[in-house]
Amino acid sequence: MAKSWKEWERPLLELEDLLAKARAALKTAEPEEMAQAEQKIADFERRRDNVVEVLYSRLGPWEKVLVARAEPRPYALDYIAAMFTDFIELDGDRRFGADHAIVGGPAMLSGRGVMVVGQQKGRNIQERQFRNFAMAKPEGYRKAIRLFEMADRFKLPVITLVDTPAADPGVESESRGISEAIAASIMKMFELRVPIVSVVIGEGGSGGAIGIAAGNRVLMQEHAVYSVIPPEGCAAILWRMPEKGAQAAAALKLTAQSAHEFGLIHEILPEPFGGAHRDPAAAAAIVKDGIERHLADLSKLSESELREDRYGFYRKMGRFNEVSRV
Amino acid sequence: MRLGKAPRAEETGAFVQCQNCRKTLFRKEFEEALLVCPSCGHHHRLSGMGRIDATFDPDSFHEIDRELSSLDPLEFPEYREKLEGAMKKTGMNDPIVSGTAQLEGILVSVAVSDFSFMGGSMGSVAGEKITRTLERAASGGMPAIIFCATGGARMQEGLLSLMQMAKTTAAVQRCREAGVPFICIFTDPTMAGVLASYASVADVIIAEPKALVGFAGARVSKQAQVVKAPDDFQTAEFVLKSGMIDRIVPRREMRSTLARLVRMLGGGMT
Numbered sequence: 001m002a003k004s005w006k007e008w009e010r011p012l013l014e015l016e017d018l019l020a021k022a023r024a025a026l027k028t029a030e031p032e033e034m035a036q037a038e039q040k041i042a043d044f045e046r047r048r049d050n051v052v053e054v055l056y057s058r059l060g061p062w063e064k065v066l067v068a069r070a071e072p073r074p075y076a077l078d079y080i081a082a083m084f085t086d087f088i089e090l091d092g093d094r095r096f097g098a099d100h101a102i103v104g105g106p107a108m109l110s111g112r113g114v115m116v117v118g119q120q121k122g123r124n125i126q127e128r129q130f131r132n133f134a135m136a137k138p139e140g141y142r143k144a145i146r147l148f149e150m151a152d153r154f155k156l157p158v159i160t161l162v163d164t165p166a167a168d169p170g171v172e173s174e175s176r177g178i179s180e181a182i183a184a185s186i187m188k189m190f191e192l193r194v195p196i197v198s199v200v201i202g203e204g205g206s207g208g209a210i211g212i213a214a215g216n217r218v219l220m221q222e223h224a225v226y227s228v229i230p231p232e233g234c235a236a237i238l239w240r241m242p243e244k245g246a247q248a249a250a251a252l253k254l255t256a257q258s259a260h261e262f263g264l265i266h267e268i269l270p271e272p273f274g275g276a277h278r279d280p281a282a283a284a285a286i287v288k289d290g291i292e293r294h295l296a297d298l299s300k301l302s303e304s305e306l307r308e309d310r311y312g313f314y315r316k317m318g319r320f321n322e323v324s325r326v
Numbered sequence: 327m328r329l330g331k332a333p334r335a336e337e338t339g340a341f342v343q344c345q346n347c348r349k350t351l352f353r354k355e356f357e358e359a360l361l362v363c364p365s366c367g368h369h370h371r372l373s374g375m376g377r378i379d380a381t382f383d384p385d386s387f388h389e390i391d392r393e394l395s396s397l398d399p400l401e402f403p404e405y406r407e408k409l410e411g412a413m414k415k416t417g418m419n420d421p422i423v424s425g426t427a428q429l430e431g432i433l434v435s436v437a438v439s440d441f442s443f444m445g446g447s448m449g450s451v452a453g454e455k456i457t458r459t460l461e462r463a464a465s466g467g468m469p470a471i472i473f474c475a476t477g478g479a480r481m482q483e484g485l486l487s488l489m490q491m492a493k494t495t496a497a498v499q500r501c502r503e504a505g506v507p508f509i510c511i512f513t514d515p516t517m518a519g520v521l522a523s524y525a526s527v528a529d530v531i532i533a534e535p536k537a538l539v540g541f542a543g544a545r546v547s548k549q550a551q552v553v554k555a556p557d558d559f560q561t562a563e564f565v566l567k568s569g570m571i572d573r574i575v576p577r578r579e580m581r582s583t584l585a586r587l588v589r590m591l592g593g594g595m596t
């Protein structure tokens with residue numbers, strides 16, 4: 001069982017490295033070496049495509065967890081930059097402090113104003129600390145609530161981008177009411193009279209994720225995951241072995257495909273060949289198209305129909321028996 | 327009274343031992359005190375029916391949705407065995423017991439959780455029962471009263487359990503729109519996915535003394551902490567001090583406190 005995305009993709013990363021070197025060599029190649037250098041590149045490309053095919057055609061639940069957590073995977077701000085124009089980040093919960101695990105503000109989507117709220121990870125140590133590993137504190141959810149209210153006031157559709165391992169579990173978050181902040185944010189989403197489209201772009205980590213994911217429409221990228229508990233935590237409870245994350249990931253059915261089967265999301269958004277991180281621009285184009293299609297659908301609904309639509313979607317979630325067992 | 331099993335199931339005699347101070351107590355006295363230790367005041371856990379008997383008017387409880395039972399939609403390892411064990415042990419289908427009851431003559435929509443059924447965890451059935459309890463309150467103009475006793479969302483139903491957080495929270499919003507009060511009582515323990523959903527958006531939140539109340543499992547919190555956790559971390563006393571709940575009410579005063587609240591906040595139907 002690979003423990004990280006890097007470990008799992010190693011054969012691919014090595015080939016991509018060789019390919020990059022071969023491309024560089026081509027630039028300095030003598031004319032008589034050109035044909036051979038080009039042949040070499042073509043070879044590496046073919047081998048790389050084969051490896052991508054092999055790795056990505058049979059992604060198991062655990063491999064999806066690794067890909068969803070991959071550092072080069074596009075994050076919320078990458079999607080915001082690629083899909084919207086004129087994004088102006090607004091900050092602060094006006095109560096306690098600033099939170100950088102959740103970002104948000106108004107932006108333009110193909111000529112119309114929207115409010116975007118997303119969870120943001122970091123790519124290096126400094127960024128990760130600054131973003132608190134995308135684990136929002138109460139002030140993050142309270143900022144989200146403020147932006148949701150503003151969207152409602154100014155009739156802006158809301159787009160949320162979900163990507164968090166969990167809400168912040170620390171002592172300070174507990175003392176400032178992380179539970180209340182998440183619950184209030186969920187409830188606020190049910191009050192809105194504007195359309196909400198939520199997209200799980202990486203990790204949909206339990207309560208921290210649903211805190212900003214209660215949209216009219218919920219979309220998931222092909223390799224994103226959405227789970228009630230991290231697989232390592234589940235393995236620790238089930239087998240007292242966190243390293244059995246792969247088995248736990250399979251048991252939890254945390255893939256977009258399972259979520260769709262259970263009627264918990266509306267659509268799976270395909271990712272480019274080899275995952276969103278191999279072609280962030282193409283990934284963003286697909287996500288943008290998904291958002292626009294669902295917004296167009298929702299634009300036909302009145303304010304009260306939008307709220308009923310949202311209530312109705314969540315109301316039917318659950319699988320149970322309703323006949324007496326004798 | 328069906329107060330639930332005494333602190334130690336094997337003790338069937340006239341005496342029981344307090345789980346906290348270890349004093350030997352007269353069973354009769356202990357049960358009359360609603361499983362609160364007369365010596366140290368420790369509030370022992372009540373069963374679902376025990377809670378109803380201890381709180382609402384005698385014989386006023388009418389159970390609804392008892393037939394709802396769990397499936398194993400994920401075919402999760404050992405889930406069926408765990409469910410069957412819990413059903414055999416408790417004679418229930420789910421931790422949640424719900425229906426209507428009267429509180430000093432006022433009709434209320436109620437749900438209580440029994441921790442002894444799989445740690446009171448919320449899966450599809452619990453989420454549905456809580457949602458229906460809140461919807462009945464909203465449509466019937468009744469106050470809603472819910473007693474929590476839960477470790478959080480039920481892992482074995484995966485994302486379906488997580489979605490119960492959204493479903494139940496949405497139903498609280500229905501109560502708000504209908505103008506019916508929702509009172510939530512945090513008993514030992516009230517944790518994680520339940521705390522971070524419908525429970526924390528109640529109009530009035532009451533806790534029993536010393537109840538464990540928290541978002542993250544104690545182990546996770548302590549790993550994550552930069553700041554040292556205070557001694558009373560994740561207790562009713564801690565969340566009261568933090569401004570997260572309204573008051574701590576001892577069990578013997580719960581009934582009268584709730585009755586006064588529902589009378590003032592929303593009469594309901596008698």
Ligand SMILES: [Zn+2]
Pocket residue numbers: 344345346347348349363364365366367368
């Ligand atoms: Zn005692």
